[in-house]
Amino acid sequence: MRNKILTLLRQSGEKYxxxxxxxxxxxxxxxxxxxxxxxxxxxxxxIESHARSGYILREAPDALLSGEIHHGLxxxxxxxxxxxxxxxxxxxxxxKRLARNGAxxxxxxxxxxxxxxKGRLERKFxxxxxxxxxxxVILRPKFLPQEAPKCTLMAAVAVARxxxxxxxEPGIKWPNDLLYENKKLVGILxxxxxxxxxxxxxxxxxGINVNIDQSDFPGDIRDVATSLSMMKGEQLPRVKFFQAVxxxxxxxxxxxxxxxxxPVLEEWRKYSITLGQEVKVIGVRDGEVYFGKxxxxxxxxxxxxxxxxxxxxxxxxxxxxxxxxxxx
Amino acid sequence: MRNKILTLLRQSGEKYxxxxxxxxxxxxxxxxxxxxxxxxxxxxxxIESHARSGYILREAPDALLSGEIHHGLxxxxxxxxxxxxxxxxxxxxxxKRLARNGAxxxxxxxxxxxxxxKGRLERKFxxxxxxxxxxxVILRPKFLPQEAPKCTLMAAVAVARxxxxxxxEPGIKWPNDLLYENKKLVGILxxxxxxxxxxxxxxxxxGINVNIDQSDFPGDIRDVATSLSMMKGEQLPRVKFFQAVxxxxxxxxxxxxxxxxxPVLEEWRKYSITLGQEVKVIGVRDGEVYFGKxxxxxxxxxxxxxxxxxxxxxxxxxxxxxxxxxxx
Numbered sequence: 040m041r042n043k044i045l046t047l048l049r050q051s052g053e054k055y056x057x058x059x060x061x062x063x064x065x066x067x068x069x070x071x072x073x074x075x076x077x078x079x080x081x082x083x084x085x086i087e088s089h090a091r092s093g094y095i096l097r098e099a100p101d102a103l104l105s106g107e108i109h110h111g112l113x114x115x116x117x118x119x120x121x122x123x124x125x126x127x128x129x130x131x132x133x134x135k136r137l138a139r140n141g142a143x144x145x146x147x148x149x150x151x152x153x154x155x156x157k158g159r160l161e162r163k164f165x166x167x168x169x170x171x172x173x174x175x176v177i178l179r180p181k182f183l184p185q186e187a188p189k190c191t192l193m194a195a196v197a198v199a200r201x202x203x204x205x206x207x208e209p210g211i212k213w214p215n216d217l218l219y220e221n222k223k224l225v226g227i228l229x230x231x232x233x234x235x236x237x238x239x240x241x242x243x244x245x246g247i248n249v250n251i252d253q254s255d256f257p258g259d260i261r262d263v264a265t266s267l268s269m270m271k272g273e274q275l276p277r278v279k280f281f282q283a284v285x286x287x288x289x290x291x292x293x294x295x296x297x298x299x300x301x302p303v304l305e306e307w308r309k310y311s312i313t314l315g316q317e318v319k320v321i322g323v324r325d326g327e328v329y330f331g332k333x334x335x336x337x338x339x340x341x342x343x344x345x346x347x348x349x350x351x352x353x354x355x356x357x358x359x360x361x362x363x364x365x366x367x
Numbered sequence: 368m369r370n371k372i373l374t375l376l377r378q379s380g381e382k383y384x385x386x387x388x389x390x391x392x393x394x395x396x397x398x399x400x401x402x403x404x405x406x407x408x409x410x411x412x413x414i415e416s417h418a419r420s421g422y423i424l425r426e427a428p429d430a431l432l433s434g435e436i437h438h439g440l441x442x443x444x445x446x447x448x449x450x451x452x453x454x455x456x457x458x459x460x461x462x463k464r465l466a467r468n469g470a471x472x473x474x475x476x477x478x479x480x481x482x483x484x485k486g487r488l489e490r491k492f493x494x495x496x497x498x499x500x501x502x503x504v505i506l507r508p509k510f511l512p513q514e515a516p517k518c519t520l521m522a523a524v525a526v527a528r529x530x531x532x533x534x535x536e537p538g539i540k541w542p543n544d545l546l547y548e549n550k551k552l553v554g555i556l557x558x559x560x561x562x563x564x565x566x567x568x569x570x571x572x573x574g575i576n577v578n579i580d581q582s583d584f585p586g587d588i589r590d591v592a593t594s595l596s597m598m599k600g601e602q603l604p605r606v607k608f609f610q611a612v613x614x615x616x617x618x619x620x621x622x623x624x625x626x627x628x629x630p631v632l633e634e635w636r637k638y639s640i641t642l643g644q645e646v647k648v649i650g651v652r653d654g655e656v657y658f659g660k661x662x663x664x665x666x667x668x669x670x671x672x673x674x675x676x677x678x679x680x681x682x683x684x685x686x687x688x689x690x691x692x693x694x695x
Binding site for chain 1: 487511512513515516519542556557558559560561562563564565567651667682683
């Protein structure tokens with residue numbers, strides 16, 4: 040209902056629209072309209088009211104509210120449903136709960152803050168209130184579970200595209216870290232529920248550090264984390280950035296469904312800061328360490344590393360790029 | 368408590384053990400002991416009682432009770448926890464619920480009947496009361512999600528081994544169908560929850576048609592389903608067969624953890640009735656149909672089929688073997 044009122048206010052533009060007209064068009068009472076307006080103001084909407092003339096929307100807040108995110112989004116699949124929370128344990132956990140209960144493909148869960156945000160391998164993920172975009176997307180692709188890991192590359196490319204739109208030069212470290220000055224801007228955690236013949240659902244969780252100052256980060260990650268605002272030297276509009284990411288993801292996922300992952304991998308290569316570099320790889324499962332030159336990714340998204348002992352194919356691992364000092 | 372009483376009765380063997388002794392050893396009242404004995408009789412245990420001397424266990428039922436399944440099982444991982452239900456929606460659903468809530472690796476969920484048993488691709492799975500073994504195993508392997516599909520081959524090999532122990536000649540149709548006279552004896556459904564770097568849990572659901580007569584099957588599957596008892600010409604002891612399957616799975620899974628899937632694939636080849644045959648493959652996702660000779664499985668467990676257009680690699684699909692008549 041609130042989104043419908045918002046739409047009417049927006050359509051009315053610089054002209055007043057009366058409470059009666061809103062009430063009539065939406066088939067509710069004027070009191071109900073007034074109550075919603077009051078709640079929208081509490082959310083940060085600047086709505087002017089005039090006893091005779093009605094309402095004008097002066098300004099919308101840069102808050103992750105479904106009405107704002109939907110407004111002008113125009114995606115095909117991603118964001119068909121957008122569910123917003125002020126605070127949640129983790130958007131991935133909530134998205135998995137929703138997916139198990141049949142949520143449609145493209146459902147997006149976003150929160151102003153996460154109390155238990157998590158990254159890969161159960162690592163904690165810092166998600167302070169109002170300063171980032173912490174969200175998860177539910178996909179139900181037709182490809183086999185073996186293809187799913189490439190969704191994480193797709194998500195990284197989507198954020199990279201949005202960064203470019205906002206005048207920021209993206210760099211992706213394999214597989215899905217977006218870095219600035221070798222510090223992390225974005226965390227991506229892809230989870231799936233699958234049978235051997237097909238995927239029940241994939242949840243791609245993405246945490247984007249948007250307007251976070253260095254001093255906001257807790258001490259233990261201050262040296263390894265950064266934000267888009269630190270990169271740009273000014274705050275970014277979160278809703279508009281989020282829309283750009285969702286649009287990019289929608290476009291990329293459409294391509295994947297039609298043509299497979301080849302175009303995504305090609306675009307990933309363009310943004311990569313790993314390829315051509317001397318790297319150190321720590322195997323996630325076995326802890327094995329090796330050094331070599333990252334030469335390419337293959338059709339599975341695996342990183343190909345030429346070591347002294349020959350070519351290694353890395354499907355999962357922590358990769359670091361040789362620092363300029365040459366010292367590991 | 369009931370399993371502890373059972374153990375004492377078994378240790379006592381042909382000699383009476385008094386209610387007082389049981390009560391003392393287990394730190395409960397004699398009334399509590401009597402109550403448990405009564406309930407065990409209701410489960411099918413033949414327990415003789417004598418006013419002065421106490422109790423003797425004359426015969427245990429061939430029922431899927433944890434005390435029976437645990438008795439002499441001696442596995443390392445599979446069956447550390449065995450949870451038995453008279454009736455359940457689906458053991459896979461229950462196992463997934465338990466896994467999400469932290470159930471230990473090797474937990475087994477088994478039911479006398481399933482009301483919503485399901486096979487691959489949401490197909491219904493017939494699971495009548497007391498006539499089969501409908502169970503699921505929770506694994507938490509360290510390998511990557513890309514390896515998970517091979518668990519389904521492992522489960523098929525485990526059942527094949529158990530069949531051999533009971534004098535039945537197993538034949539596995541790729542990937543995991545155990546057939547007798549081209550009819551299905553066993554259904555296997557492997558599900559997983561994973562991140563890209565690792566598996567949260569795998570649930571392998573296995574339904575074994577043990578003592579089912581042809582007339583027991585509903586009309587729509589009567590021509591395609593069969594049972595171990597039909598194959599053997601007599602009923603099989605379900606508990607003992609189940610133990611053989613769990614032991615085989617335990618042994619195979621231990622090997623996989625130490626050496627990877629190569630030994631499982633090798634053993635799978637031994638039981639295969641697909642390799643060397645002319646087959647028809649229907650792609651699960653795309654519905655594409657092609658014909659050719661099944662020549663091998665590769666390291667990923669994919670079926671390699673030589674067609675007129677060259678070698679096809681089948682990761683998921685419905686495979687049928689050319690009937691002797693030569694007619695598809």
